Amino acid sequence: MLDVAVQKRRGGFLLDAAFALPEAGVVALFGPSGCGKTTLVDIIAGLVDPDAGHVRLGGQALVDTAGGVGIPAERRGIGYVFQDSRLFPHRDVEGNLRYGMTRAKGGGAAAEFDEVVALLGLGPLLGRRPGGLSGGERQRVAIGRALLARPRLMLFDEPLASLDAARRDEVLPFLDRLRERFSVPIVYVTHRFDEVLRLATHLALMDRGRVVASGDLATISRSAVLRELAGPDAVGAVLDGEIVAREEEAGLARLRVGTATLRVLSDEPVGSRMRVQLLAKDLILALEEPRGLSVRNAIAATVVSVAADDAHSDLVELDIGGPRIVARVTRAATRSLGLRPALPLHVLVKSVSVRPMGPGNMAGAGRSRGVDT
């Protein structure tokens, strides 16, 4: 468990943040610029001391102002990938990669070095100086350097923020691979919700120095709190599933999510894992199974709850046989359909509006590492 409850005053800004999330998978810290995300990860890393509070990792206090505990950053075993890379300019890429490796407990193994170099595609860069690398290359080296120090937790502070779209797309697949291959828990700071959707298993929403909501991605992604930070159109269930069949001539894949099956536009082969988002605004509710529509998906569902979204619309939470999704409908529709908890109905989803978010993270979601007490 990563248990954080800290306060830090900086000028007129007060960081007063608390969350406790499993020490597994990818915890995303999401919020607008200037909401205190970087200060919070600096405190977790030990680069900034909190005025008051504690950070506990796997039951061990890294800092606890009440208990007088303050483990220095260099002995926390927490890797940090900075927004600006911070590669050592006087060392070549290999020298940077080996810096933390030689200082790690027990030292790094040669096999591990080779594996990380291969995973991040760093082979051709080893002899080069950081000054001559592109932004995407630098971030890959920075990730490898942090990883080779054998951290028990890795912090990523907007690692893609300084990169243009092409460079982001260059680095993102490496993050996917990293997450799949190494079971290091990750805290990932970002102000872009698409990165959260692609990478996260858990999510802490931050706003003006406070954590306003935290939990697993599936829960937070359909919560109304998200609406304030990411806009009303960002609200929508995130589902992890597996492709169980293909309709080759149509270019569609059947994605099993819980007991439901979604038809999705995808070229991925059978057996692939896939994460998709169903935006609340894209869903249509029907009391009877419809016929003669272009919509490819009509999923049987049960209403769990109906909550007001704004003055004229409601958010309807639905159970589709395990996973839950959320749909936005007008207040008028709520009335005329008589939407209420336990009502069975059908959810219509256009295959083109199912947004693929990469391979997802089913494996990491339920897994727990370390000694939780």
Add this chain to the structure above:
Amino acid sequence: MDAPGEVLRQALLLSLSVAGRSVLFSLPFAVLVAWLLARRRFVGRTVFDAFVHLPLVLPPVVVGYLLLLLFGVRGPVGGWLDRQFGVQLVFTTAGAALATAVMSFPLMVRTIRLSLESVDRRLEDAARTLGAGPFDRFFSVTLPLMLPGVLAGAVTAFAAGLGQFGAVITFVSNIPGETRTLPLALYTAIQTPGGEGLAARIAIVSFVLGLAGLLVAEWLARRMRRTLGP
């Protein structure tokens, strides 16, 4: 009197030796003091800073006189060195090196401090997260990054040390082969009837050495900007 060529050769070698020893001796202290001034906040820091810079503004003769008081055979430090180790500084080459080191110390500290302040401390933070403790960080990140500045400071101090006059002649006098460095030899030559030719040759040698030192320092500074650039 010896042949002019021999006088020049002896003074040149002595100057190089005195300047070299002064730099070797003072370099570690200069790095330490630069680090204290750039990185530490402590009571009396401003006074300490001023004290370090005193040799820049004091008349060199005063520095030599103070050294004489402190390091003379009857002085507190000099007496102790004499009793404990049999080391005497007055009238010796080692004394000349000490006087030279004190005089060029502020110059060295200033150059090193500038290079230290230009080191990106965020890189030291990165080293922390990779498991490097304070000393480790200093020697594996900070020092290598400021090394060109340290070298430039050493070269500048060396070049300036070749020409120290007032403090040296006051502290260790003007003894041929022992403390008569280039400027002292030049001074002696001017005082000697018929020494103008020798004086001119010494002046030219001093000029060339000084210029070479400055050029090397500048070259090091450029190299620093090139290798550590973005």
